[in-house]
Amino acid sequence: MGVDFYTCNNCRDTFPDCGDFTGCECGKHWCCDECAESQGYRWEEDGYLPKGANYEQTTSCSYCRNENYPDEDLLEFALHKLRLTRDELIVEYTRFADYPHQEEGA
Structure with a gap:
């Protein structure tokens, strides 16, 4: 066992x-x-x-009552709504991550 x-x-x-x-x-x-x-x-x-x-x-729980959903399902839905593939999202995120962001509260 x-x-x-x-x-x-x-x-x-x-x-x-x-x-x-x-x-x-x-x-x-x-x-x-x-x-x-x-x-x-x-x-x-x-x-x-x-x-x-x-x-x-x-x-x-909130999942079986369909009040909440796994992140994987939400990501798949968001990609569909944004009309992006996962690879296209990676390119967009890489551009975002490389851009210098202003610190919050600054």
């Missing part, structure tokens, strides 16, 4: 699956209750039926 490691969906810390952590039935994992609650994790007293699911979950 091995140990798997998860990455906290909020703070990005890693933790083993054999220790204390909080997990939603949709598959998201957090290192602690505070991180989970910051992303809308909650117990569902009356059950929660995600769209297209066949069974009610006893927990839910």
Whole structure:
């Protein structure tokens, strides 16, 4: 029997699956209750039926309730809206990163 490691969906810390952590039935994992609650994790007293699911979950979070989305999905959507490819975005970001920016508050 091995140990798997998860990455906290909020703070990005890693933790083993054999220790204390909080997990939603949709598959998201957090290192602690505070991180989970910051992303809308909650117990569902009356059950929660995600769209297209066949069974009610006893927990839910902002991701399975479609109130929040993974960064990868948001990036894909933003690239589509901006009509840019990932490579084109890299070129734009490199130009931006090379430009001297004024310090905030200056």
